[in-house]
Amino acid sequence: MKAIYEDVSHDKNNTIKVYEYLKPSFETPLHFHPEFELVYIIKGRGIRYVGDNLSNFKEGDLVLLAPNISHCWMDAADYSGECHSIVMQWVPDVLHDLAEFSEFENLFEQARRGISYTGTFSNRVFPLLESVLQSNGIARLQKFIDLLSQLQAEEKYTLLKSGLLANKTNLKSLNRLNIVYEFVKRNYASKIYLQDVADAIHLSKEAFAVFFKRHTQKTFFVYLNEFRIARACSLLKDSDTSITQVCFNCGFESLPYFHRQFKRLKGRSPLQYKKQFQ
Structure with a gap:
């Protein structure tokens, strides 16, 4: 896209x-x-x-x-x-x-x-x-x-935005970011390797890491965790899916790691988050 x-x-x-x-x-x-x-x-x-x-x-x-x-x-x-x-x-x-x-x-x-x-x-x-x-x-x-x-x-x-990123990103960079966002949207539930994402926009792994950090002020894997936690929040709010199933449905391979990332980004545990919407 x-x-x-x-x-x-x-x-x-x-x-x-x-x-x-x-x-x-x-x-x-x-x-x-x-x-x-x-x-x-x-x-x-x-x-x-x-x-x-x-x-x-x-x-x-x-x-x-x-x-x-x-x-x-x-x-x-x-x-x-x-x-x-x-x-x-x-x-x-x-x-x-x-x-x-x-x-x-x-x-x-x-x-x-x-x-x-x-x-x-x-x-x-x-x-x-x-x-x-x-x-x-x-x-x-x-x-x-x-x-x-x-x-x-x-x-x-x-x-919303940090203020570090210029408002206008050039069209070629937007095209690349869109490809990355679509790649994550399609594959977030599976294990994602940096090389696979870099290949999608025809960059080396090292060049991709620099490109993504320059345009978003965060590393790709920080962004990926944010995306997965955002998906987890939707599931916790609007479905009866168990916390363990939400963890694995959103691409996390470890329940303790999921809990740590969720609490770091949302300031509460997945269970506390789910309870506030019940």
Whole structure:
């Protein structure tokens, strides 16, 4: 699967583009574009990539991204429902040069790392997102400004990417990263050797290790463990699969090692994590 530079089409009658994404899966590969983007998940769950960050997403998640951050959403392996979201995009130069938008400077600056909102706040702004979607012209712009004001005022949020990775990764590197991500998605339940992944993007094992660390600020096996733990979290939350079976289904060969990695990344044991969702 090739990474794409997304050429976002714009409505000549609306500065703010808003649409509903409703498909059997989140199928857009890792990509970037020069527009800001706000995404609200109505239905779906899985793993989200924002720059060098990998994390779970679920219904009710809201993410604001600055231009040129590489990103994509991927369905959980055990999720079979429809994928539904509201997506809002706008070109910064159109609005951000206006003096009135200076009050949102901090919001736009933090969006360079990707801002994630969850819980009661994202659910509270959902009706406003819908009203932006259903309006046009000046009415849409007014509701959009109201939405930015609420995002700016909210104090509970998470910054996603580390800030060490440049927002815009060149297309050739994105293509390679996409191949690596797809390789892991297909093979995470099995033993993965570094040489196998390096061969997939036609690099030596040593060159691949340097390439991956440079573009993600982490080693490949740290990323692989994060991916496997993210998959394990989905299974622990949404199925009756035993912790031992989750361990081996997600590619871990040792139950003690699985427990150590899970606690390191999630701050609690798999059993504690599972209990909080029962």
